[in-house]
Amino acid sequence: MEVTAVTGILDTTLALIFTWVGYKTTRILWKYTPYSYPNARIMAMEARLFSEQKFNELAESKTLNNFVINLEDSDYRDYLANLPSYDAESIDRALDKALAGIYSLMFKILPKRVNPFFRLLLQEWDVRNIASAVKAKIRGEPAVNYITDLGTMPQKVKAIADSKSMEEILVILEGTEYEEIYQKLLLGEIGVDEFETQLYKMHYSKLLEYAESRKDEEKVILKEFVRLRIDKLNILTILRAKAHGLKAELIKPSLIPGGTLNRKTIDTLLNVEDLGMALAELDSTKYGEIIRNVREEAERDLSVLDRELERYIRQRLRELTRFYPLSVAVPLNFLLQKEAEVKKLKAIAKLIEDGIPPERIKEIVGELT
DSSP: OOHHHHHHHHHHHHHHHHHHHHHHHHHHHHHHHHHHHHHHHHHHHHTTSOOHHHHHHHHTOOSHHHHHHTTTTSTTHHHHTTOSSOOHHHHHHHHHHHHHHHHHHHHHHSOTTTTHHHHHHHHHHHHHHHHHHHHHHHHTSOGGGGOOSOSSOHHHHHHHHHOSSHHHHHHHHTTSTTHHHHHHHHTTSSOHHHHHHHHHHHHHHHHHHHHHHSOHHHHHHHHHHHHHHHHHHHHHHHHHHHHTTOOHHHHGGGOOTTOSSOHHHHHHHHHSSSHHHHHHHGGGSTTHHHHHHHHHHHHHOTHHHHHHHHHHHHHHHHHHHHHOSSSTHHHHHHHHHHHHHHHHHHHHHHHHHTTOOHHHHHHHHHHTO
């Protein structure tokens, strides 16, 4: 073979190698570099999350004035600074605004290819607020007591709460994605429970659709997160229904598609006789260990299982952050921890207002971990 031919082959081979290396390098930079800054910032915020000792100190506050003072060196200071009065409801709303600020920050600092997911997550509060306000209106109760300052449409939600008639709510929802579902409720085509279910089905369908549109580990992480949350909702829906003796045909329409539990497991759960048997059937799923640890308590109070499922989801996200340290798992993990922290702070404020002794507050809040 002539020297020129050999040289040409070598040049071509080297060019292919450098092209491949360049492609791989670009691909790695595209995947991981955009997460470097936001995840470093998030980890700094994570270091400021409250310890058990801090919660115990807050439980010792005795008055809500002291409770707010004890939060002056925290990220909640600005949200609590100008409260008109120190009562649990005002503090609750201030903490909601602080949590909304975290969602907004995630949307601002995360890569554009994934930050819309956090806006979609925030929309779940729209769904909760609309469903809660409408149900309160139907019961003739003050809807304002059932809404929060979280979500993407707080002004519309407040308008719904203040509305004078069910027809007025339709006008408020005009042009939103919720208009058609509410119109069905207004026309009597669906009941209030189905109205709420359809809102959640639409919401989780959007989350899953977005997760499916991502690539590589972003797709894996987002799908896992959404499907676990769907599992939690479906499990609790079935168990609450079984606790009230409802039959499968009445429960099935309330379930949200897309979770990790297979159809056979769901069908079995739907057709068992009672709550105890449903809990026993879950023993063979990945949630079995959770169920076994709290089964006796859960048969008396399903809120125990609610907390354990939340804990499981947080644990799973922590595992994903270790496996994918430069990924969307990090902000999701932090967001779940922040939500848990806010929940504890709200509980402490309410318990202080109710005059519960500090030692009992510590016990109650400890159970929320």
